[in-house]
Amino acid sequence: xxxxxxxxxxxxxxVSHQQKIWLPGGDLPYGEAKQFELADYPAMLIGHWQHExxxxxxxxxxxxxxxxxxxxxxxxGLFQLxxxxxxLAEFRRSxxxxxxxxxxxxxxxEEWAMLCDSCHQRYYPQIAPCIIVAIRREDKILLARHNxxxxxxxxxxxxxxxxxxxxxxxxxAREVMEESGIRITNLRYVSSQPWPFxxxxxxxxxxxYESGKLTIDPHELMDAGWYRYDELPLLPPPGxxxxxLIEDTVALCRAEYE
Numbered sequence: 715x716x717x718x719x720x721x722x723x724x725x726x727x728x729v730s731h732q733q734k735i736w737l738p739g740g741d742l743p744y745g746e747a748k749q750f751e752l753a754d755y756p757a758m759l760i761g762h763w764q765h766e767x768x769x770x771x772x773x774x775x776x777x778x779x780x781x782x783x784x785x786x787x788x789x790x791g792l793f794q795l796x797x798x799x800x801x802l803a804e805f806r807r808s809x810x811x812x813x814x815x816x817x818x819x820x821x822x823x824e825e826w827a828m829l830c831d832s833c834h835q836r837y838y839p840q841i842a843p844c845i846i847v848a849i850r851r852e853d854k855i856l857l858a859r860h861n862x863x864x865x866x867x868x869x870x871x872x873x874x875x876x877x878x879x880x881x882x883x884x885x886x887a888r889e890v891m892e893e894s895g896i897r898i899t900n901l902r903y904v905s906s907q908p909w910p911f912x913x914x915x916x917x918x919x920x921x922x923y924e925s926g927k928l929t930i931d932p933h934e935l936m937d938a939g940w941y942r943y944d945e946l947p948l949l950p951p952p953g954x955x956x957x958x959l960i961e962d963t964v965a966l967c968r969a970e971y972e
Contacts, residue, residue: 723747725767726792728760728799731774732807733912735785735800738778742785742796760802761795770799772806782910786953793953797910802826804912805839813837842914845885846873848959849898851923851940853971855963856894857947858930858938869937869947870956873916882917890921894938895929898922904962907955918955920963943967 727743727750729736736743738750744766747753757769782800785793809828812819817832828837848871849856857869874889876882883901890898898921909916930938941947943964950956 723753725769726763726795727752728768728770728796729773729775730770730800730803731772731779733800733804734779735782735796736775736778737780737784740780740784742792758802760799763792763795768795768799770802772803786951788953790953794908797908801839801910801913809837840913843876843882844873844909844914844916845876845882845889845919846871846916846956846959847886847890847898847901847919847921848963849890849896849921849923850963850966853967854940854942855960855967856923856928856938857941857960858893859936861934861936864936867948868950869941870950871959873956875914886919886921893931893934896926897924899924904959905955909955916955918959920959943971
């Protein structure tokens with residue numbers, strides 16, 4: 715961290731605490747430090763956006779602390795940097811003391827790491843790999859309402875975390891079978907997306923239905939079904955990898971069935 719000593723320091727400001735982010739007026743602050751009364755707080759440069767610095771300040775603001783999800787509809791590059799800031803702030807907050815010997819740690823001056831001078835352990839930010847997959851069956855796509863979205867009518871594709879010793883492809887097959895009871899074929903990689911809720915990296919796939927009767931896991935899903943490409947329920951917002959997978963699947967269906 716470096717102290718912002720010049721009152722004219724400017725850029726984008728990621729002010730974060732306990733996985734929340736400061737969004738005055740609903741937007742990410744941009745401008746001079748003194749404009750937002752941030753000039754006297756330690757800040758860390760975590761990247762650049764549109765040739766301007768992006769600063770992280772680990773601080774609880776008294777008002778307008780919100781969720782990163784409020785930035786999903788904005789530019790994906792800035793959303794990723796904001797996610798980086800929130801994850802780094804939480805990493806540093808949760809690694810004040812060494813997990814091996816209990817001594818207090820300090821941040822590295824060379825990389826994003828926390829160091830223990832007592833037992834010489836070095837900790838890096840945790841990133842949890844997970845998969846997300848869109849499954850097509852002729853002119854339909856498998857969509858599910860997840861238990862974690864129990865307050866929303868939103869339907870999305872299947873997803874899950876990678877377990878120790880698994881490849882990404884094995885994770886896809888296992889998660890699909892566990893959550894829906896079906897087998898898939900023609901698995902192909904599409905893209906990836908950092909997903910800071912709280913610290914995931916999502917690997918996105920598309921696949922085709924092979925066999926099996928749809929049987930949902932009630933511990934994971936509230937509902938699931940095969941939806942025709944032009945009769946879809948409420949979907950994830952634009953900017954999410956889930957929405958892209960659904961739209962790509964819809965495009966394939968339209969090309970074949972229209």
